[in-house]
Amino acid sequence: MRIFVIGAGQVGTTIVEALHAEHQLTVxxxxxxxxxxVSQRFDVTIVTGNGASRQTLVEAGVRxxxxxxACTSRDEINIISxxxxxxxxxxxxxxxxxxNVEYLHVWRERELDFDHMVSSEEETALAISQNIGVxxxxxTDVFAGGQVQIxxxxxxxxxxxxxxxxxxxxxxxxxxDSRIVGIIRGDQQILPRGAEKIEAGxxxxxxxxxxxxxxxxxxxxxxxxxxxxxxxxxxxxxxxxTARLLLKEGIGVRLIEPNAERxxxxxxxxxxxxxxQATGLDPEFLQRERISQSEAAVFAxxxxxxxxxxxxxxxxxxxxxxxxxxxxxxxxxxxxxAGVDVAIDPRRLTAEEIVRFAxxxxxxxxxxxxxxxxxxxxxxxxxxxxxxxxxxxxMPMTGTLxxxxxxxxxxxxxxxxxxxxxxxxxxxxTESRRVAEVERAL
Amino acid sequence: MIATGLRRALSxxxxxxxxxxxxxxxxxxxxxxxxxxxxxxxxxxxDEPVWPFVAAGAIAGGTGIAMEVLxxxxxxxxIREGFLVVSLTWLLAAAYGxxxxxxxxEDQLANPIDAYFEAMSGFTTTGASILTAIPELDHSVLIxxxxxxxxxxMGIIVLFLxxxxxxxxxxxxxxxxxxxxxxxxxxxxxxxxxxxxLWLLYIGLTAAEAVLLAVLGWTGVDDRMSVFNAASHAFxxxxxxxxxxxxxxxxxxxxxxxxxxxxFMVIAGANFALTYAALVxxxxxxxxxxxxxxxxxxxxxxGAAVLxxxxxxxxxxxxxxxxxxxxxHAVSTMTTTGYASTDxxxxxxxxxxxxVALMFAGGSAGSTGGGVKxxxxxxxxxxxxxxxxxxxxxxxxxxxxxxxRVVDERTLRAVLAFVLLYVGLFAVGTLLxxxxxxxxxxxxxxxxxxxxxxxxxxxxxxxxxPAGPMGSFDPFSDFSKGVMIVLMWLGRLEIIPxxxxxxxxxxxx
Numbered sequence: 001m002r003i004f005v006i007g008a009g010q011v012g013t014t015i016v017e018a019l020h021a022e023h024q025l026t027v028x029x030x031x032x033x034x035x036x037x038v039s040q041r042f043d044v045t046i047v048t049g050n051g052a053s054r055q056t057l058v059e060a061g062v063r064x065x066x067x068x069x070a071c072t073s074r075d076e077i078n079i080i081s082x083x084x085x086x087x088x089x090x091x092x093x094x095x096x097x098x099x100n101v102e103y104l105h106v107w108r109e110r111e112l113d114f115d116h117m118v119s120s121e122e123e124t125a126l127a128i129s130q131n132i133g134v135x136x137x138x139x140t141d142v143f144a145g146g147q148v149q150i151x152x153x154x155x156x157x158x159x160x161x162x163x164x165x166x167x168x169x170x171x172x173x174x175x176x177d178s179r180i181v182g183i184i185r186g187d188q189q190i191l192p193r194g195a196e197k198i199e200a201g202x203x204x205x206x207x208x209x210x211x212x213x214x215x216x217x218x219x220x221x222x223x224x225x226x227x228x229x230x231x232x233x234x235x236x237x238x239x240x241x242t243a244r245l246l247l248k249e250g251i252g253v254r255l256i257e258p259n260a261e262r263x264x265x266x267x268x269x270x271x272x273x274x275x276x277q278a279t280g281l282d283p284e285f286l287q288r289e290r291i292s293q294s295e296a297a298v299f300a301x302x303x304x305x306x307x308x309x310x311x312x313x314x315x316x317x318x319x320x321x322x323x324x325x326x327x328x329x330x331x332x333x334x335x336x337x338a339g340v341d342v343a344i345d346p347r348r349l350t351a352e353e354i355v356r357f358a359x360x361x362x363x364x365x366x367x368x369x370x371x372x373x374x375x376x377x378x379x380x381x382x383x384x385x386x387x388x389x390x391x392x393x394x395m396p397m398t399g400t401l402x403x404x405x406x407x408x409x410x411x412x413x414x415x416x417x418x419x420x421x422x423x424x425x426x427x428x429x430t431e432s433r434r435v436a437e438v439e440r441a442l
Numbered sequence: 443m444i445a446t447g448l449r450r451a452l453s454x455x456x457x458x459x460x461x462x463x464x465x466x467x468x469x470x471x472x473x474x475x476x477x478x479x480x481x482x483x484x485x486x487x488x489d490e491p492v493w494p495f496v497a498a499g500a501i502a503g504g505t506g507i508a509m510e511v512l513x514x515x516x517x518x519x520x521i522r523e524g525f526l527v528v529s530l531t532w533l534l535a536a537a538y539g540x541x542x543x544x545x546x547x548e549d550q551l552a553n554p555i556d557a558y559f560e561a562m563s564g565f566t567t568t569g570a571s572i573l574t575a576i577p578e579l580d581h582s583v584l585i586x587x588x589x590x591x592x593x594x595x596m597g598i599i600v601l602f603l604x605x606x607x608x609x610x611x612x613x614x615x616x617x618x619x620x621x622x623x624x625x626x627x628x629x630x631x632x633x634x635x636x637x638x639x640l641w642l643l644y645i646g647l648t649a650a651e652a653v654l655l656a657v658l659g660w661t662g663v664d665d666r667m668s669v670f671n672a673a674s675h676a677f678x679x680x681x682x683x684x685x686x687x688x689x690x691x692x693x694x695x696x697x698x699x700x701x702x703x704x705x706f707m708v709i710a711g712a713n714f715a716l717t718y719a720a721l722v723x724x725x726x727x728x729x730x731x732x733x734x735x736x737x738x739x740x741x742x743x744x745g746a747a748v749l750x751x752x753x754x755x756x757x758x759x760x761x762x763x764x765x766x767x768x769x770x771h772a773v774s775t776m777t778t779t780g781y782a783s784t785d786x787x788x789x790x791x792x793x794x795x796x797x798v799a800l801m802f803a804g805g806s807a808g809s810t811g812g813g814v815k816x817x818x819x820x821x822x823x824x825x826x827x828x829x830x831x832x833x834x835x836x837x838x839x840x841x842x843x844x845x846x847r848v849v850d851e852r853t854l855r856a857v858l859a860f861v862l863l864y865v866g867l868f869a870v871g872t873l874l875x876x877x878x879x880x881x882x883x884x885x886x887x888x889x890x891x892x893x894x895x896x897x898x899x900x901x902x903x904x905x906x907x908p909a910g911p912m913g914s915f916d917p918f919s920d921f922s923k924g925v926m927i928v929l930m931w932l933g934r935l936e937i938i939p940x941x942x943x944x945x946x947x948x949x950x951x
Binding site: 256257260263264266267268271274275276277278285289 | 835837838839840841843846848
């Protein structure tokens with residue numbers, strides 16, 4: 001593939017690093033120094049110029065591109081250069097990086113004709129909520145911008161649930177808006193037909209709404225404490241995106257923001273969050289607000305040093321789980337060294353998401369379960385697929401199960417009478433060795 | 443204070459263009475004088491003297507034109523002049539309203555203070571009356587009484603905003619100072635269109651009530667309900683006025699009539715913007731979700747329930763009558779209409795205290811009701827809760843919301859200031875009335891004085907004791923009547939536009 005990468009910053013460089021061996025890359029940036037650094041490390045073509053300029057793109061040979069990745073740190077540049085690429089190379093796939101969740105919504109409503117849009121704020125928020133959202137889950141992944149969640153749960157032998165466990169699935173009372181897509185018993189995969197039961201010791205894989213995922217985890221962890229209080233330090237875009245996601249999952253959020261104007265703005269934006277105007281670096285304040293009683297503290301301030309200081313202070317106060325955002329690549333190691341529980345690098349997450357899409361532009365996201373035996377695949381149904389127009393009850397029961405469908409930007413969880421349509425995004429669970437087969441069928 | 447203000451105003455370096463304010467007020471008065479045509483027509487129809495109305499119209503029109511001519515060249519009143527214009531217009535409107543009473547030769551209205559009181563009570567939609575024998579008045583004078591309330595309900599200036607092109611400049615601020623409530627909700631892109639729609643809705647609802655009442659009369663459900671009565675009561679229900687051409691308010695009317703009036707009082711005390719959305723645009727969602735409306739209906743229900751409990755246990759009336767009287771008086775008082783379906787003077791003191799409390803609740807913002815307004819109570823409740831929350835969590839940032847939207851802190855301060863001024867003026871009013879009563883030897887209980895002050899500043903209407911729903915304000919001295927005239931005027935304009943005139947900062951450049 002001929003791949004264009006606009007922007008040679010941290011995200012661009014990470015993408016180049018992942019893709020340069022297999023593909024032919026052209027990197028465009030206005031900063032000659034940064035390009036020099038990239039070309040010294042990797043065998044790529046470099047072009048100095050504005051990625052949002054038609055002339056630069058044409059001269060760099062954009063017309064022959066197969067994939068166009070706009071990943072500068074400036075949203076508008078990314079959008080304009082991608083719009084140009086749609087014009088100049090209509091057959092090329094486009095991936096756009098944005099920092100603004102609003103633009104992401106515009107794209108999801110199909111007002112922007114790009115193949116994929118990745119927001120670092122959202123990736124960060126998803127990563128954070130994965131770390132605190134569903135405590136019982138062995139593994140959890142979020143798809144379709146947080147609308148669909150996949151959880152793998154272990155059915156503890158001491159969990160007693162006479163209506164749900166040990167009862168044939170068709171009679172069991174289970175959370176709505178979700179489907180069991182796989183039951184793993186020992187080494188064996190059991191297809192979740194109506195006659196099957198969930199038994200103690202099973203591992204089950206469920207695709208459902210975030211609320212259903214929480215219900216499931218509640219079901220499997222009766223008596224265990226629920227996460228309902230998360231403190232977020234810093235109400236920047238990443239902090240707000242995280243708060244928004246957690247609130248949507250029904251988790252209580254306290255936001256701490258030093259800037260009075262921003263605090264007010266955020267309080268206006270998020271009616272359900274409690275916003276406190278403070279630096280978060282004052283032990284007396286942390287003590288008075290009982291920060292230690294929160295289940296997790298997220299540090300999303302702009303300054304890595306402040307994040308580290310505040311996280312350490314929070315640990316001293318007795319917060320169990322500290323998650324800090326690292327803006328510099330090196331900070332991740334510093335944080336981990338200093339005892340921060342989870343360090344998150346938004347640029348790395350963004351680059352990873354872009355690379356994942358670049359591998360198969362149709363498959364939007366892949367999650368692996370049980371090592372790599374099973375996969376959850378997010379794929380768009382082609383018009384010519386044989387399965388289009390078929391109700392679900394008539395689909396063959398192989399090892400593959402569709403857990404959720406995203407149609408017109410909204411997710412739902414299909415039942416027997418629902419019909420698959422061309423252009424649907426399906427989130428399905430399958431054995432890894434069947435992925436190619438499934439992709440062909442759809 | 444006004445004198446010093448005016449002296450300053452007339453010196454060259456003032457911040458207020460007084461001639462421009464006088465000019466605009468003159469224009470408003472000129473057009474207002476045309477409203478005398480309606481009672482004049484009624485007078486012709488009933489073969490009663492027409493000249494009091496013609497003369498009143500001519501005097502008001504002449505005064506208006508004179509004000510315009512004397513200040514020619516000062517036609518550009520701005521936002522600052524607006525406060526002066528609004529305050530002056532309402533004072534002059536009441537003077538104009540008093541002229542037909544004086545000219546009518548009616549003994550009850552011969553005292554100029556009495557005539558001015560009756561006219562001020564009319565335009566401010568209060569409904570307090572100094573009349574002792576209402577049915578003795580001519581039909582034309584009675585309908586003028588009713589009509590002044592109808593004109594004042596939606597607002598004189600709002601009316602002219604709708605029809606006069608000249609008022610388009612600075613219209614919003616004029617509209618805000620006349621329409622009840624902390625913020626106005628525009629119904630259309632322009633203020634002029636908003637004013638027009640409000641008036642059309644107002645006219646439509648008035649017509650609907652008049653027709654409904656007339657139908658009750660024709661079909662024999664209510665023998666007393668003549669066409670004259672139907673029109674008269676429609677004229678004073680929608681502005682939450684409360685005047686009635688009947689001697690004993692609406693006591694003599696059939697139960698069905700009273701329930702119809704209850705329904706229209708509830709509508710009149712609710713936000714017209716919501717009614718407009720529901721009735722004209724078919725959008726019921728904002729109506730159902732409105733937090734103020736919910737509290738408004740809840741308080742009406744609560745007031746009615748407590749009143750019912752009180753009068754039911756006292757065994758004053760039968761069961762269905764108790765329900766009707768309780769609902770009627772709760773609605774009539776809280777919407778600040780002031781009709782009475784029975785003489786509530788006979789009720790227990792707990793019931794009377796509930797009635798006074800309802801006077802303070804008032805109608806909704808954007809309605810024709812007076813009082814503090816439900817939305818202000820709602821906002822103050824939320825402010826208090828936040829204040830308590832912030833004593834424990836000083837760093838908490840918690841914007842106050844109303845129907846999801848965040849309310850500006852400035853607006854909240856204005857709400858607090860308004861309520862403080864309102865309560866302060868009510869207290870001063872009570873004090874003056876009590877002092878004056880003991881001076882003149884008027885037999886007045888403290889609750890009567892409290893009610894008299896609350897009822898006039900809240901534009902409700904009846905008080906207790908001698909000035910009860912079936913009584914009259916006539917026994918009060920001229921001084922007390924003057925105090926109440928000022929309270930009605932301040933209450934109708936929601937104090938601030940008048941209070942601003944008393945500050946030095948207003949007059950300074």
